[in-house]
Amino acid sequence: MAAELNEIIHQPVRLRIMAALVTLEPANEVDFTYLRELLDVTDGNLGAHLRKLEDAGYIAVNKTFVERKPRTYVAVTAEGRKVFQEHVLALQAILKRK
């Protein structure tokens, strides 16, 4: 069965978020602020797209306290990793047909 494009992931900011998260080693999670700086997006924009990805089950958001300060860590789930790979394969297939 051919890999299919994923509408949730295809949105440019979400695509970049997923690309950054799948680059991390499995089980690693990244700080929200670091991710925002890495992708050069605003707090609100990143937060909204993370919610969409979390609702789809592609990422896990872990809100915690570090030295009594609230921190948000984000990690890709196994499902997220799988659908992202499928999305990349689908993009490559479109290019091959060009």
Add this chain to the structure above:
Amino acid sequence: MNISPNEAEESLAAIQQVVQKTRRSIADSGYSTMLIITGIVWLIGYLGTQFLTGPIVVAIWVSVSLLGGALATILGIRRGKRLRNPATSITTRRIGLFWLLLALFCAALIAVAWPMDGKTLTIFIILFILLGQMAMGLIFSFRTVWWVLPISALALVGYFFVPAYFYLWMSLLGGGTMIALGSYIHYRW
């Protein structure tokens, strides 16, 4: 969902760009600065050892090592806040134990080989530290510690071929190389 080949190409390029930027950011977070800090410690410490004598040399080494250690700790904490792995606390304890055991083995070897002159003592300690760095790199990320090999080679060349200027050699070539490599990784990698 259908998209044009051009759009697919743009998406793949965007993915590639983010993957590369993330890898660089993770690899560089702290390592280049660590390299520069260690280089500065070596540069100042060995220059002092070459040209000065007496307690001032010990004072220089202790000061620059403490300063370097404090900066390295701050960097480590900063990196830990950016990126973390819930399973790393056990690994961190094992890393600490590894360095402690390595220091004990180094001390044991020095005791066995004693008496030795200052240069031999220095090369022993340097090689043990570099061995530890290499072990960390082989386990965690070889990309970030490949610089250990040229530094080890330079230290041995200095020890065997320019013993009269060994400390100056270690200062300029060892410390200087680390500063140059750290700067290169930070600005060009």
